[in-house]
Amino acid sequence: MATLLPELQSQCHHFDAPGIQGNGYRSIISACHALLARTARRVRYVLSHTSLVTPSRLRTAVFRVTHNVAELKASASALHQFRSLLYIALAMQKAALELSGNKSTLTSVSSQTTAAHTSPPFNPASASDDSSMDHLSGHPLDSMINDLSGSPPCNPSEGPPDTPSDSNHPFLFLRYDLPLARAITQEQDAFLKSPFYGRCLGFQFDRGIRPFLQALVVAAATVSEANRTRSAFGYARSLLAGGRFAWDAEGRGERFEQALETEGVEFWQDFWNQTESGLLASVQTLTQYTVAINHILCLPPVPLTLPLASSHRPPSPPPTVTIPPPLAHFGPGPVRVRLLSAELREGQDSSEWLAPITHRTSSITKKSWVRRRNLKPLPRSANLIVHFHGGGFVSQTSRSHENYLREWSHQLSCPVVSVDYSLSPAAPFPRALEECFYTYAWSLCHAERLGWTGERVCVAGDSAGGNLAVGVCIRARSLGLTVPRGLLLAYPAMMLRPDPSPSRLLALSDPLLPLAVLTHCLRAYAGTPPPAVIRGEDVDNKFASPRSVSLGNASREWALDRLREWSQGASGLFDSWWKVKSAENGTHDDDDEMSAISRSQSALPSSSPAHLSASSNQSWSCFFTQLIHPVVPGIDIDPYGQTSETFRYDQVPEHLSLAADDVKDRPVNESSINEKATPIFFVGEVGEVEEVEEVEEDEKENESNTEMSGQEQVMSWEEIFEGGLGTTEESSEGHSNDKSLLSSICEKEHSDPCKFIKGLKENKSPAFSIFPRGFTPLQKIARGKQNKQEEQDGEYQNDMKSKAKERNKEDRKGVRVERIMQKTDEESQGKLDDNDDEEKQQEFIPCPPLTNDPLVSPLLLSDKDLSGLPPTYILACEFDPMLDDSVALASRLSPLGRLSGFTLFPSLPHGCLSLSPLALKALSADASQVNVISTNVLRSFFSEA
């Protein structure tokens, strides 16, 4: 580590966005320093107490020797993992620098490394950790740790001033199909993650957040344990296990790690949704601002006609555009939207307000409306915020994000609209995006119903919602609609392709967004095609897919149901008390509505699937992507816009294609909204809706279609993969852009691209000598084989692994058998040889073709498209696997003049906005600033002339 850290640090600055000192490499270094500091303190503490006190029971009890020793062992194991991580990061860094053609930076590595060595020594005592041991600084061990760490952690106020912003700026993401990227993906699976999740959990985060993360892991481990047995006895056993996990750090770490390996997306979906209803939700409500309006609207699925934002000469009618309702996968269906408003405003209480409310929510909402009639409404607000929540595309609703939405509404005195879009895997891309865009358009043409004048609108999104927010703005711009005044992105997910980046490596130790869970989310949203038709009866079943058939899944759902029941039961009394209190205060929450709407189910249009036929579904599924960008399989975009001409807005007549500045600030004039005006175009196939009875016949046909399309996708991925790495002559026509991208990269360093590519393939290029000197790759060996590396990794790891294996024999048996069977099949077909590489290749995470779509991975958007975004402010967190998404986006937007600001919150994990204000207060001072800063950003958007 003594050499690795300074070497990595010396090149970090090349990856910063202009003027912003932060990226995944810097975060890895900070995490390492935090771990070293924590280990050093623990060692000092143990040493000082063992040397003074003779062995006795008293000593053991008072100084918690066993606990400290166990912690030390876990820290040692974590350090070992981090050492490997540093090697990987270093290899990535060098590869990225070489790919960017940044020769000068490569040659200066050694000199800068020396410089880093001469910098002031890192003092572990300065890092925030167990303050009980702070008085021990100055111990001889300090010097050892100084040697280990070598240089101080990244300080945002220091660092090289000449951060590059030219075209040679290295990109943080490494293409998934490069040999190094593949090697990294294999390596990450071999990491022993339990020390991070168990005892060492969250060591790299702010001290205050550790108890929260530990509680999270205990809860996840308990639920996962409960999944294993379904009986009442099993339930009692899992409760006991829950108690055990509270103090057995190793046990919960192992169970959590195992849950990552065995549980599917549904588990995480349900687990993450715990804040949506029940006790947790009720407790959260206590700490939030009260609001006058908190309603669920169901926007009816009808086409909307809006005026274009282009200037037109009166008296000619303004050109209009017709926006179809969301169509993908299920056909037209209502969109659920939450309207929050600190004050009751004109229009929000009008009878018209009830018009868009349909289906299940109507009775409840009408009641609440009647209750509010005696409040005197304020004039309509000039500002509106349209928000898209995060949750990995698979979980959560606007409700779990209310804490900051309510604050925004209060501080900015404006209504907030947050979309409860359909969730994956039931409704994969582009359904959610369509719904978000439809809501945006609906808000523009029904401003008065929201208590808004239609003047200024800002769009905000966190995490997965940030991804959707960018898509909405791009679409608004491409159709010539009013573009929001500002875009606020909180830790957005901008690259959904499985390209590794340094911050993604942090996912290996992150209990909030572990890599396995990220991969689940990715597959659910953009991986496989959804079931083509979901039958009417299935819609009532939240998990309307074959998964509910398996015993494992059934028991998981059973366990989660028990947890939910308990939580809801406990919150019953609380809820009734709270409602009485709210009614007295004249405030209201439509909590009943949300608890009535199960998460995934709420996402699905309640009626549409029953009315659809397979044929209609197929034509709808492509609607969104065709409208914005024709999807060209295999086409890739240079993140720096080199292939910017590839994508066209061919549906928008050229004379209507507006410059970003033309549309940016144009207010929506209500009187100019002319629903009767002739639409310029309308693309959609609403007319193809057929009756329920016909569904069954078409179903079989449709199933086979789905299978076929699934096969086609796999094929095309393989082609892309081969095409991207094969010789240029081998590549097919569809991959021309891959070729051009690679050629352009190669040209910088090598005259013959083919040779260079071959070099990459054979790992001969110096940059791709997979890992630097001294690195022993962790051995990725299928379970059931003896892992030789384990032997070297020391007793502790062996203990942990064998213990885990024993405990979970049953679970793992399945996996092993599966692999052995797979092998036997292949052997019989003569496909398998003993080559380790081939085995690894099978385990390589495939890249779903959809993730190449710039609307799925907005970092693949061309410069031309990105320059159509409104002024964008990015909030990012230091210890976030998604940090590089923010930094890379900022690097792209900054030269285009579209970046209005960037704030990096040190020591915070992903999702910090969603944490309750109480939790934030328990964290650092920076953490409590998260909400304040986001509010100020929105205020500045609204106030800018």
Ligand SMILES: CCCCCCCC/C=C\CCCCCCCC(=O)O[C@H]1CC[C@@]2(C)C(=CC[C@H]3[C@@H]4CC[C@H]([C@H](C)CCCC(C)C)[C@@]4(C)CC[C@@H]32)C1
């Ligand atoms: C080595 C490199 C290989 C590269 C391979 C990479 C492949 C994948 C790449 C990209 C895919 C991106 C996919 C989607 C991105 C998703 C981003 C995204 O949207 O992530 C969100 C997912 C939900 C969540 C974790 C979050 C924020 C807040 C969290 C919530 C805070 C409190 C909530 C608890 C349930 C409260 C109860 C606690 C109690 C003690 C029991 C909690 C934890 C729920 C989950 C959310 C971020």
